[in-house]
Amino acid sequence: MRTAALCSLVLLAFLQSSTLLRIPLLGVTPDLVFLGVVAWTIVRGLREGAIAAFTGGLTLDLLSPGWLGSHALALLLVAALVAVVTAPLHRGNLLFPVLTALLGTIGYHLLLMALTGLLGRSGGLLALRVVLPLALVHGALMPLAYAASEGLDRRIRPRMRFG
């Protein structure tokens, strides 16, 4: 796992908790960490996806008022799902990452709400209202996230080969 990818995820978490809250798309704020984790898992596999999920998730946990570890755990499960289902299927076809982003968003948020609800804090059923538009926004942004992850992956690989 390269430091650059991890730093990017941490930065994305910061951006998500500040800048992007004021720049909504379709009335919702895209979860850049989620998109980064999904894309990175597709490109680099479960191990690196899991590390990305944990790093990004933990950063989000520290920046949000929820329980520490909830984002990390939910993102880890998303990464596992992506690695098992999507990564072997997509073979360069962008449709799979987009579908993963759509369905993964719903699963991720339900999981997040279940985790917070299970531990005594109400996630609020009203939050469900934002999940569908958020899934659409994530589906639309997924090709960008995927392209960025691939670009980062290409920059990392040669150094691994010759380093």
Added chain:
Amino acid sequence: MRRTGLTFLTLVLVSVALLIADHVAGLGWARAAWNWATVPLQRGLSGSSTELGRLWERWQKAAQLQAENEQLKETIAYLTLENRRYQEIQRENEQLRRLLGLQERYPDLVLLYAEVVGRDPSGLQQVIRVAWSAPAGKTVVVRKGMAVMAPAGLVGRVVRVYGNAADVLLITDVTSAVSAVVQNPDRPTGLVEGRWQAGSRLRMRFVPPEAHVSEGDWVLTSGLQLPPFQEEAVPAGLPIGQVLRVSKTADLHQELELVPAADLDHLERVMIVLGTR
């Protein structure tokens, strides 16, 4: 593969442990430490976010205003068009009222409403084409020689008929001649000829030299059906024009230059005189 599974499992366990620890013991100190370390970054990003947010809002508003502007432009274009249409309807209404007034002014005449649908495209003749719709259940017979009127006065006479349309030779054409009378106590008669192709409008010839004619006198149709006007069906008393200038000719007759009563350049609707009651 085994390494991957181990990493994944470890991270899941750490996450679960964090969840439980935060729930049971509270890990507020961890958040406090994190905040202390990252506040400058968060502050910087928040500052940027405020600026970015403002820019975003402005951009969104600009886009919204642009859309509203486009919509308003469309509305203005539509209303302008509507306004023009209403003006046109109002003008048409006014013209129809005047034509109806014509029927009231000449109750003994049988008039047929017709619309001007064209003009002689060659520009060599002063001819217009008119078309009409026969009133329901009535047969309309339009014949060559019938007079055609506008509210202000005589326009011309029918020279050709094609079903529900006809060509009308305007009184200003050089081939047009109408027997006429000056509306004054002397009542001199003469022949009104078109002069459009000669650079003028109308002239009245063969006015007796002793007759008294003044500028501004009205010239009306006389209704005479003498040769070569036997086929003419122009009733008497229709205004032709007003005397502009009086002059003497070599044969000692008077010649009058007339201004047509009707605005022949802007005809849109006319009445064909079908006959008298």
